[in-house]
Amino acid sequence: MHDITVVDLSRLQFAATALYHFLFVPLTLGMTFMLAAMETVYVVTGKVIYRQITQFWGKLFLINFALGVATGLTMEFQFGTNWSFYSSFVGDIFGAPLAIEGLMAFFLESTFVGLMVFGWHRLKPGQHLAVTYLVALGSNLSALWILVANAFMQDPVGAHFNPTTMRMELNDFAALIFSSDAQAKFVHTSIAGYVTAAIFVAGVSAWYMLKNRHMELARRSFRMSVLFGVLSTAGVITLGDALGFVGAEAQPTKLAAMEGLWKTESAPMPFNLMAFPSQENQTNYGEVKVPYVLSILVTHSLTGTVPGVDVLEQRAAERIRGGIPAVSSLKMLSADPNDPVAMNQFNTHQKDLGYGFLVKRYADDVTTATDEQIAQAAKDSIPHVATMFWSFRVMVLLGLGMLAFFVLGLIYTLRNTVQYKRTFLKFAVWMIPAPFLACEAGWLVAEIGRQPWTVYGLLPTWMSASTHSVGYMVFSLIGFVAVYTVFIVIEMYLMVRAIRKGPDDGNGDAELDRGDLSLPASRKTLAEA
Amino acid sequence: MKTFIQFSIFMLIAGLAIVLAIILGDCGAWYFAWLVGTVMIVLIAAVGGALLDAQDERAAALALERKDGKH
Ligand code: HEM
Numbered sequence: 001m002h003d004i005t006v007v008d009l010s011r012l013q014f015a016a017t018a019l020y021h022f023l024f025v026p027l028t029l030g031m032t033f034m035l036a037a038m039e040t041v042y043v044v045t046g047k048v049i050y051r052q053i054t055q056f057w058g059k060l061f062l063i064n065f066a067l068g069v070a071t072g073l074t075m076e077f078q079f080g081t082n083w084s085f086y087s088s089f090v091g092d093i094f095g096a097p098l099a100i101e102g103l104m105a106f107f108l109e110s111t112f113v114g115l116m117v118f119g120w121h122r123l124k125p126g127q128h129l130a131v132t133y134l135v136a137l138g139s140n141l142s143a144l145w146i147l148v149a150n151a152f153m154q155d156p157v158g159a160h161f162n163p164t165t166m167r168m169e170l171n172d173f174a175a176l177i178f179s180s181d182a183q184a185k186f187v188h189t190s191i192a193g194y195v196t197a198a199i200f201v202a203g204v205s206a207w208y209m210l211k212n213r214h215m216e217l218a219r220r221s222f223r224m225s226v227l228f229g230v231l232s233t234a235g236v237i238t239l240g241d242a243l244g245f246v247g248a249e250a251q252p253t254k255l256a257a258m259e260g261l262w263k264t265e266s267a268p269m270p271f272n273l274m275a276f277p278s279q280e281n282q283t284n285y286g287e288v289k290v291p292y293v294l295s296i297l298v299t300h301s302l303t304g305t306v307p308g309v310d311v312l313e314q315r316a317a318e319r320i321r322g323g324i325p326a327v328s329s330l331k332m333l334s335a336d337p338n339d340p341v342a343m344n345q346f347n348t349h350q351k352d353l354g355y356g357f358l359v360k361r362y363a364d365d366v367t368t369a370t371d372e373q374i375a376q377a378a379k380d381s382i383p384h385v386a387t388m389f390w391s392f393r394v395m396v397l398l399g400l401g402m403l404a405f406f407v408l409g410l411i412y413t414l415r416n417t418v419q420y421k422r423t424f425l426k427f428a429v430w431m432i433p434a435p436f437l438a439c440e441a442g443w444l445v446a447e448i449g450r451q452p453w454t455v456y457g458l459l460p461t462w463m464s465a466s467t468h469s470v471g472y473m474v475f476s477l478i479g480f481v482a483v484y485t486v487f488i489v490i491e492m493y494l495m496v497r498a499i500r501k502g503p504d505d506g507n508g509d510a511e512l513d514r515g516d517l518s519l520p521a522s523r524k525t526l527a528e529a
Numbered sequence: 530m531k532t533f534i535q536f537s538i539f540m541l542i543a544g545l546a547i548v549l550a551i552i553l554g555d556c557g558a559w560y561f562a563w564l565v566g567t568v569m570i571v572l573i574a575a576v577g578g579a580l581l582d583a584q585d586e587r588a589a590a591l592a593l594e595r596k597d598g599k600h
Contacts, residue, residue: 033567037574045579140567183559190563194570220578227577231570242559413577416584 002462009473010082010465013480015447017075019440020484024068024491026439027200029143029193031061032136034201034228035116038221039132043125053217054132055120056503057201062117063494067487069105074480076102082473086454086464090168093159093176094149101145108138140193144186151182153455154446155250161353161458163330163346164337168458180246185446188239191232192442195402196435198229202409204499206428209419214502223413230406237399241297247449248298248306251456253381254449256309257388259294260284264308269294274393277385282309309382316355316378323356324366325349354458355381361462383451391444398438405431 035054042050076098079087087094112135119128152159158175159168170176202225208218248255255261260277261269262284271293275284295304307315326349332342349356356366359377363369369377409428412418418425450456454464 033571034574037571038578040571040575041578044575045582047582050578178560180559187559187563187566191566194567220581223581224574224578228570228574231566231573235566235570239559413581416581416588 002465002467003470004462005470006468006473007462007465009470009477010468011461013082013473013477014075014078016477017071017078017480017484018443018447020488021068021071021075022439022443023436023488024064024071025143026189026193026196026435027064028061028068028139029190030195030197030232031057031064031200032132032139033194034197034225035061036129036132036136037224037228039129041224043129049216049220051120052503053221056217057221058117059498059504060204060495062113063491063498065113067491069110071484071487072105082466082468083454083464084466086459088167089459089464090152090159090455093152093156093168093170096170096173097145097149097152097176101142101149104138104142104145109135109142112138140190143190143193147186147189148177148182150446151179151185152176153453154185154450155179155181155246156455156458161350163333163343163350166330166334168455181243181250184239184242184246188236188243189442191235191239192435192439194232195229195236195399196439198225198232198406199402199431199435201225202229202406203429203432206425207499208502210422210425210429215419217503219413219419222409222418226406226409226413229402230410233399233403233406237403240396240399244298245300251449252307253309253312253383254388254445255298255306256312257383257385257449258392258445259298259306260287260385260389261294261306261308262310262385264311265294265305267295267299267305268292268302269305271297272389275389277389279385309385312382313378316358316381317374319352319355320359320369320374320377322349323352323354324359324369325356326353327356327360327366354453354455354460357460357463358452361460380452383449388445388449391441391448395438395441395445398434398441402431402434402438 035058038050038054038057041047042054079094079098112131115123115131116128116135119131123131156168157179158172159170161167162169176182201221205218205222205225208214209222244255244258260272260275262277262282268291270289270291272284272287273290274286274288276286277284292302294306295302298304298306325345329342329345329349330353332339333346336342346353355377358380359369359374360366361380362373362376405428408424409418412421412424452460452462454461
């Protein structure tokens with residue numbers, strides 16, 4: 001039997017490392033494409049200022065990239081060390097995307113990052129631009145694979161459980177990659193990275209404008225970042241809606257928790273703008289409701305409904321009862337894999353197998369589970385509502401706020417007056433943490449919302465962990481948090497230092513020259529400009 | 530010859546785009562939307578930068594004209 005403290009500590013450790021890691025990832029995902037946009041202007045127009053701009057932001061990208069890679073590595077090891085049962089259970093499915101992610105990250109992304117950084121004087125402008133695009137594609141495609149793996153945990157398609165090997169086996173790779181969840185999740189996350197990069201570039205550029213430094217660099221970077229940002233934020237909102245829509249089908253418990261929907265309501269359902277959900281009493285306090293909106297948001301119609309916690313708990317209890325024979329048949333099959341009675345029993349009940357595992361937490365021999373134990377396990381099938389409710393709203397609110405920010409910024413920059421809007425510029429600097437916060441909130445929604453499962457409906461979290469001692473877990477958790485905090489401090493220090501220093505090869509106010517692309521890259525120094 | 534090579538490259542890109550659209554469109558269109566959307570976002574941001582230069586150049590030219598007019 002698993003020690004629940006160890007399971008909780010394993011969760012905490014994964015959550016801590018993932019949340020730290022995801023402070024670095026979005027900037028990498030988005031910055032690469034912003035660099036591509038900046039360098040495209042350099043190659044097309046030949047204006048040296050754009051090379052300066054690309055190189056300056058490229059330096060900040062590199063600081064972030066180097067530290068981000070380091071924080072990501074440990075997470076892959078954690079699957080094996082802390083989640084060994086999970087790893088063996090879904091290794092068949094999880095292994096392939098994870099391996100491709102590693103290959104993409106190390107061969108495509110890292111190789112081309114090297115060329116991008118050191119290739120300015122060795123490659124022709126067009127070649128260097130191609131490398132920059134490959135870095136952008138590589139970093140986003142390596143994210144694709146880990147998100148495909150995560151999508152499988154949210155909506156396990158393309159695989160089946162083999163009762164003889166006691167593991168999940170992949171039967172449709174295309175279904176895995178092209179599942180609606182994987183698609184929407186990848187695009188939402190990748191574009192969340194674009195938003196992050198856009199806010200970062202806009203914020204730093206605003207700081208330069210406030211200080212009246214590197215104005216040519218700052219005005220251009222600001223212009224490009226708000227255009228990049230306004231489109232990306234529109235995209236992230238669209239895909240957020242798509243994720244909610246997909247989630248309503250695949251993970252109704254997550255949706256009910258996100259919306260604080262304790263009781264199933266008839267259509268058109270109102271949306272809880274604000275509420276203080278209580279898990280014990282299964283009710284919301286201080287609700288502020290907007291009529292009709294929930295039906296429109298989650299079913300895209302006025303007549304659609306989704307089940308509330310009351311109905312979902314009932315359904316879970318039924319499925320637990322259905323899953324108990326499936327779990328007990330596994331015991332028989334492990335004694336005799338050819339037992340036809342056991343196989344028949346398994347086949348009849350296999351769709352509820354995961355729910356049978358849920359009650360195993362309370363009754364080791366599931367066939368003896370009492371009604372109270374089943375009711376408790378059914379209650380467990382609902383994630384923590386208050387955390388979900390507020391994390392979701394923080395993400396959405398920040399998303400809408402950033403959209404408004406970008407639209408205003410766009411108006412100012414198109415009028416070419418942004419450099420005089422000091423209050424707005426100050427605000428832009430303060431906006432820098434917003435997308436990072438939104439991303440962290442997004443992951444809380446995605447992962448806490450999946451509880452109590454590691455693989456939704458199939459493998460409960462409490463069964464997935466390794467059987468370490470509490471001491472070991474506490475020690476390694478403290479170690480990770482300490483090391484990662486050092487990483488963050490180093491990142492902030494290096495970033496702030498690089499920003500204060502400004503562009504390397506000049507002051508970012510280069511004369512706007514043109515037409516020097518015919519010269520070898522090595523001779524196109526700023527001095528010539 | 531140059532025109533022919535360019536024509537071939539563009540036809541190849543167009544062909545690839547269509548094939549991709551057909552394959553991905555069948556399976557749900559978000560990956561495809563990402564590809565198209567990312568290209569669009571990058572290019573519009575790039576054009577935005579170039580537009581700022583054009584605005585600056587025009588403002589400088591206008592200022593010069595005004596100065597010349599005074600003299
Ligand atoms: C404004 C409207 C938004 C909506 C409706 C929305 C919706 C969602 C939903 C439903 C999830 C959970 C996905 C799952 O269960 O797997 C999610 C996750 C996430 N969101 Fe958002 N989101 C919005 C804005 C944003 C913004 C502005 C950002 C960051 C800039 C962001 C970043 C994320 C991230 C990083 C995740 C976790 C990864 C994932 O599951 O895709 N979201 N979002």
